[in-house]
Amino acid sequence: MTASSEQARPIVEAIGLTKDFSDFWMRSKARAVDGIDFEIREREIFGLLGPNGSGKSTTIKMILGLLRRSRGKLSVFGRDPGDVSVKSRIGYLPEESYLYRFLNPRETLEYYAKLFGQRRAMRRERVDELLEMVGLQHVAHRAVGEFSKGMARRLGLAQALINDPEFLILDEPTSGLDPVGTHQVKELLIELGRRGKTILLSSHLLADVEDVCTRMVILYGGRIRAQGTANELLSDSEHTIIRLPKLRTATIGRIDELVRREEGVAVESVQPARQRLEEFFMGLVAKAQAEHAATSGALQGGHTARFLGGGAELAPQAEGRELVEDLKRSEDRPATPAPKADASPTAQQDVLAELSGAQSTKVSGATPAAASTPSSTTPSSAASASPTVQPLPSSPSMGSTPKASGKDIDRSLIEGLLGDHDDRSKGTKG
Amino acid sequence: MFALRSRIDRFAGFAQSLRGKVVLSIVAALVIVGSAMPLVVAAVRAQDLRAQMQTVLSTIDLDDRTPEGVALLDRGELTIGGFTYGGPRVMAMVPRMADAEGKLVGVDDLARVLVSPTLPTWAPAGLVQSLGNCVSLIVALLALALGCIWSGLALHLFVIAGLSGIAGGVAVWFGEVPIALAIVGIGALALSFLLVVGVLGVILSGASPIFAIAATVMREAQRQRISVAFIGLLLVVLPILPLSIDPASPLRYQIQTFISRGCGLVFSVASVMTLLLACSTVAFEMRDRQIWQLLTKPVSRAQYMLGKWLGIMAVNTGILLVGATCIVVYVQYLSLRPAADPLDARAVREEVLVARQGRLAEYESLQPERLVEMVDQAIESDPVLKAEIESGERDLYDTRVKLADERITAFGTQQRAIPAGQGKAFTFRDVAVPAGTEQVTLRYEFHLGQDDSHEQHPVIFRFADGSWVDKQFVPVQANVLPIPASLIDANGDLTVEIMSLGFDGTNFTPGEGTIVFDPDGIEILYTVGSFGGNFARAMGVQWTKLAFLAMLGVASATLLSFGVACLLAFTIFVAAQLAPFIQISVDQYRIAEETPVVLQWVQLGVKGIAFTSQWLLGAFGATKPVDALVDGRAIGLSALVQSALFIGIGWTGLALALGWLGFRRKELAIYSGVG
Numbered sequence A: 001m002t003a004s005s006e007q008a009r010p011i012v013e014a015i016g017l018t019k020d021f022s023d024f025w026m027r028s029k030a031r032a033v034d035g036i037d038f039e040i041r042e043r044e045i046f047g048l049l050g051p052n053g054s055g056k057s058t059t060i061k062m063i064l065g066l067l068r069r070s071r072g073k074l075s076v077f078g079r080d081p082g083d084v085s086v087k088s089r090i091g092y093l094p095e096e097s098y099l100y101r102f103l104n105p106r107e108t109l110e111y112y113a114k115l116f117g118q119r120r121a122m123r124r125e126r127v128d129e130l131l132e133m134v135g136l137q138h139v140a141h142r143a144v145g146e147f148s149k150g151m152a153r154r155l156g157l158a159q160a161l162i163n164d165p166e167f168l169i170l171d172e173p174t175s176g177l178d179p180v181g182t183h184q185v186k187e188l189l190i191e192l193g194r195r196g197k198t199i200l201l202s203s204h205l206l207a208d209v210e211d212v213c214t215r216m217v218i219l220y221g222g223r224i225r226a227q228g229t230a231n232e233l234l235s236d237s238e239h240t241i242i243r244l245p246k247l248r249t250a251t252i253g254r255i256d257e258l259v260r261r262e263e264g265v266a267v268e269s270v271q272p273a274r275q276r277l278e279e280f281f282m283g284l285v286a287k288a289q290a291e292h293a294a295t296s297g298a299l300q301g302g303h304t305a306r307f308l309g310g311g312a313e314l315a316p317q318a319e320g321r322e323l324v325e326d327l328k329r330s331e332d333r334p335a336t337p338a339p340k341a342d343a344s345p346t347a348q349q350d351v352l353a354e355l356s357g358a359q360s361t362k363v364s365g366a367t368p369a370a371a372s373t374p375s376s377t378t379p380s381s382a383a384s385a386s387p388t389v390q391p392l393p394s395s396p397s398m399g400s401t402p403k404a405s406g407k408d409i410d411r412s413l414i415e416g417l418l419g420d421h422d423d424r425s426k427g428t429k430g
Numbered sequence B: 001m002f003a004l005r006s007r008i009d010r011f012a013g014f015a016q017s018l019r020g021k022v023v024l025s026i027v028a029a030l031v032i033v034g035s036a037m038p039l040v041v042a043a044v045r046a047q048d049l050r051a052q053m054q055t056v057l058s059t060i061d062l063d064d065r066t067p068e069g070v071a072l073l074d075r076g077e078l079t080i081g082g083f084t085y086g087g088p089r090v091m092a093m094v095p096r097m098a099d100a101e102g103k104l105v106g107v108d109d110l111a112r113v114l115v116s117p118t119l120p121t122w123a124p125a126g127l128v129q130s131l132g133n134c135v136s137l138i139v140a141l142l143a144l145a146l147g148c149i150w151s152g153l154a155l156h157l158f159v160i161a162g163l164s165g166i167a168g169g170v171a172v173w174f175g176e177v178p179i180a181l182a183i184v185g186i187g188a189l190a191l192s193f194l195l196v197v198g199v200l201g202v203i204l205s206g207a208s209p210i211f212a213i214a215a216t217v218m219r220e221a222q223r224q225r226i227s228v229a230f231i232g233l234l235l236v237v238l239p240i241l242p243l244s245i246d247p248a249s250p251l252r253y254q255i256q257t258f259i260s261r262g263c264g265l266v267f268s269v270a271s272v273m274t275l276l277l278a279c280s281t282v283a284f285e286m287r288d289r290q291i292w293q294l295l296t297k298p299v300s301r302a303q304y305m306l307g308k309w310l311g312i313m314a315v316n317t318g319i320l321l322v323g324a325t326c327i328v329v330y331v332q333y334l335s336l337r338p339a340a341d342p343l344d345a346r347a348v349r350e351e352v353l354v355a356r357q358g359r360l361a362e363y364e365s366l367q368p369e370r371l372v373e374m375v376d377q378a379i380e381s382d383p384v385l386k387a388e389i390e391s392g393e394r395d396l397y398d399t400r401v402k403l404a405d406e407r408i409t410a411f412g413t414q415q416r417a418i419p420a421g422q423g424k425a426f427t428f429r430d431v432a433v434p435a436g437t438e439q440v441t442l443r444y445e446f447h448l449g450q451d452d453s454h455e456q457h458p459v460i461f462r463f464a465d466g467s468w469v470d471k472q473f474v475p476v477q478a479n480v481l482p483i484p485a486s487l488i489d490a491n492g493d494l495t496v497e498i499m500s501l502g503f504d505g506t507n508f509t510p511g512e513g514t515i516v517f518d519p520d521g522i523e524i525l526y527t528v529g530s531f532g533g534n535f536a537r538a539m540g541v542q543w544t545k546l547a548f549l550a551m552l553g554v555a556s557a558t559l560l561s562f563g564v565a566c567l568l569a570f571t572i573f574v575a576a577q578l579a580p581f582i583q584i585s586v587d588q589y590r591i592a593e594e595t596p597v598v599l600q601w602v603q604l605g606v607k608g609i610a611f612t613s614q615w616l617l618g619a620f621g622a623t624k625p626v627d628a629l630v631d632g633r634a635i636g637l638s639a640l641v642q643s644a645l646f647i648g649i650g651w652t653g654l655a656l657a658l659g660w661l662g663f664r665r666k667e668l669a670i671y672s673g674v675g
Helices: A056-064 A084-089 A105-115 A120-133 A149-161 A179-194 A206-212 A230-234 A249-263 A277-290 A320-329 A345-358 A411-423 B002-016 B018-057 B067-075 B088-097 B107-118 B131-150 B154-173 B177-203 B209-223 B225-244 B251-288 B290-295 B301-335 B342-352 B368-380 B383-391 B396-415 B531-559 B562-577 B579-588 B597-622 B625-630 B637-663
Strands: A010-022 A028-041 A045-049 A071-076 A090-093 A167-171 A198-202 A215-220 A223-229 B077-080 B083-086 B354-360 B423-428 B439-444 B457-463 B468-473 B479-484 B494-499 B501-503 B508-510 B522-530
Touching: A010 A056, A028 A056, A028 A071, A028 A198, A028 A215, A028 A223, A045 A056, A045 A179, A045 A206, A056 A071, A056 A167, A056 A198, A084 A090, A090 A149, A105 A120, A105 A149, A105 B209, A120 A149, A149 A167, A149 A179, A179 A198, A179 A206, A179 A277, A198 A206, A215 A230, A223 A230, B002 B018, B002 B154, B018 B077, B018 B107, B018 B131, B018 B154, B067 B077, B067 B088, B077 B088, B083 B088, B083 B107, B088 B107, B088 B342, B131 B154, B131 B177, B154 B177, B177 B209, B177 B225, B177 B301, B209 B225, B209 B251, B209 B301, B225 B251, B225 B301, B251 B290, B251 B301, B251 B342, B251 B531, B251 B562, B251 B625, B290 B301, B301 B531, B301 B637, B342 B354, B354 B531, B368 B383, B368 B396, B383 B396, B439 B494, B468 B479, B468 B501, B494 B522, B522 B531, B531 B562, B531 B625, B531 B637, B562 B579, B562 B597, B579 B597, B597 B637
Parallel strands: A045 A198, A045 A215, A090 A167, A167 A198
Antiparallel strands: A010 A028, A010 A071, A215 A223, B077 B083, B354 B522, B423 B494, B439 B479, B439 B522, B457 B468, B457 B494, B457 B501, B501 B508
16 A cells, blocks of 8 residues: 555544434433444455444444434544435445345346446446356346345345445455355455455454454444554564474474573474465365366356456565565555565575564464464464564465465456556556 | 246247347237238128118118118118128117108118128127228237337247237137137237336436336336236236126117226226335335445435335336226227117217216306395294294304205205296306317206106207207106207307296197206216327326325335335325215214213314315315216316326325425434344
8 A cells, every 4th residue: 555544534433423222212222332433544444343232233324324323423435424425435235135136136236336327338347247256147137036145145245346436334244155255255355455445344253354454443332442453453462473394393392492592481382283274165165166076056256346446556566575575664554465475495584584583472372474484373363473564375285374365366366456457547567 | 847948048039139039020920910811801891891881871761662771671671782681680770760851870880780790700890890990900919019029028928929819719719709809908918018117117227316216116016926916907807897898788888887997997906006016115125124225325315215106107107008008999999889779879979989078057146145134034934943042042153054054055956946837047158169069968867756767757948049859858867968059159158948848749738847956967068079188188187196196105104114104005095085975974964962072072073084184185086087087078188287286296295295304314224232
């Protein structure tokens, strides 16, 4: 990103936002949101977390104008949420896909496109692209009432994007989707974030939020309990995790002695590396697809639709040392998969040296570093060794890196990105 | 099944291509023209034969006792080209079809009756008797088929036409031509409806929120059970309706019955469907939360309501268009059937399939001073009444009102009472007949004695130029008398003297009692337009009523649940329909003095509610275009404009405004948390 989040203008501003629900006799029944203050800035992916009944959906509905605030201030694009003109810049996916059962996907998307006043040619093009993107082109003429929940959810996502919104609000976007679909949605969100969209993501699935969100807010009982970036909230400054290939027991012992001698602390734990279930699953699916195994399930989605661009400059792709430098310089980049670090020993040593020079670390319990390290890692959060460094993409053999990784990204997507980058009017190079 | 489905898909794909459309168009044209050819041949033969008969009949003078005249009068037979036509039925008709000079009138009708036994039984008589109708039918079927093919409904055309053709063919095989016609009619009606709705869908395909919502409502109406059931009911029952009409009854009654039942069915079904669809499309969207995804788009609440209303009215337009076309076509077909007699034929031509304006007689009104004088006199002349008033036992005001009512009624009755042997003149003002009008009709409905409908009584009508005519009338039945338009004076006034007298050919005799009639018991009627134009205006009025109902349903459902919205909307609809009856009831409603006070207050409340509803909704129920159509009365353009302004714009706008005021502040989401 070219501008830091703090310099970006706020899309949503809430000050002392409160919502009370009353019964028929106007007696206060419940206070769903209690004086919360937050801001959603341009081009960030903002997470809204909390258990059931914490006020997430109520907050979203107030932003959308479906509910009126009881007290406080709330503005969207500088205007009241009830202002109709604001809604042309917003895309919304509710927690359930409330679609018309008697329409087919094409009719559904055409309908919503017309609500934005889109002309026929534009509508047709966008509908085709979106149907392909969400993998529903082969059922474009089947009634939505016959869809599974996952298919309906995909269509719901497509309708949220029909107007190429600046601000996308997603309430449980991966609900009802299989792991493949979930993965694709997360990739899509990352991609959209990279294209400059502002996204508000509400989800129970903490890993999903952690993977994609720039900043997040955690609600409980209608109040904000924590707010900040993933790094700010999740960094464990008391530990360091170093990832290494498999070591002999003797070597591990010598490392322990070194650490005791140099730092006066002992290695707390040594565990074999483990990849995330999602990565393993995606690897299996990719392999099966490569073998053209038959399936009666939904088709995989296609490329991100071309018209979904926010005009934002994308982060330059980098590799190896350049990547590390870039990662260190970047402060609030989303949890996007950075290119794989150079696997050469020299590069690895350089990286390790820099990291070990930055701060004290403990070989256990902390988040994985941005280069290949001894394999004593744990599947934990996505923070890298420096507070702002994002983890490298991982392969199933590299151990656990919780984020959606560049290695797992469909190559065609990257090629598409590169192609998009070349085609973009601003000439941003991919 | 899969193979069939795949073939259907292939056919559908072929039908969508340009080549497919051209091929199917040619095939459809060949099938339609080929199937209709025998009908055309039969019509041409019937037309030729009828022309020959008309030529011969127009030269016959029954008084000359020519062989043709004798054969016609004595046996009801006519010989053309060596073939003899006619029989006892014609013999019974002939005496009534001759004028005073013995010349035959209604030659065309007589020829039709003579030709009808020669027509093929497999063909509808109304089509075979008119080549023009055959050609019109072929053109209409071609237009329908081509319209379906080129608008993407080829598969529907194939299925519906195929099924109805097969079923109709089976009916014809068993000799049930009317049933075959009904079955084919169902198919044609269904296809027409799909075509009309398709065209309306194209019109509403613009990129605007209102049009988009309207188009989706139309799709909903075609795909959701609630509306499909009503539309299907209409499309099936309307073509079957003619089967319920007695073909032996006079033709005017057949036509009037069909118009009444057909229009009533269309409006009733459309009204109920409108209310249910309007309530469901909004209430269910709120319940099922599609409205969340909709109103988070740049769509205002007013646009939402207007879009819903427009979609429902588009469906109603389709229903009215198709239903009205079916009714008009069948009425025209019915009109070609042989009439029971010349009077019946004349009634169809001049009283049913026309648009007539009516003028009531002008009566003298009781002057207020005279009324007061009569009331005071009545009180003074009744010592008991006077004493009761003075003692406070009776209220003076109420008593005076009651006496005034009685005096006014008595005065009016006296105006319209003609004692035996006497006569009274009545003037009809502003009889503005169009230029070229030859005659007007005096409609009269009299009471006499016990009003025994088995008796006939004499009456004489005398006119301003001294001419007179004697008639026999049946009490409590509407009778008609043609009057030359030349009797209307330059001011547009027509004066008729009605005398309770009889004429036995030589002498005048007093009537058998006092002739009495209601204020609208005598009326002058004259033609001001055609049936087609009148029918179109009637449908226009119906459309404005449906527009109000649609907005009533939408507005109700924005604030209420489906069930409560339906209850409210239907209550208002029923109250509006019954407003004229309620008005009469309110006028005649009296609270008995001996009723307990609490009950009196309840009755007063009920009366107040009834009065308010009929005052608010009276115009809705008072506007009865179908009744006017059945009576052959004109629905003027001013009536249409008035209906459009008050009901279509005024009431509909009011419902929209009230609904929007509540809807704009309504929170669409609900509390979904704990506690």
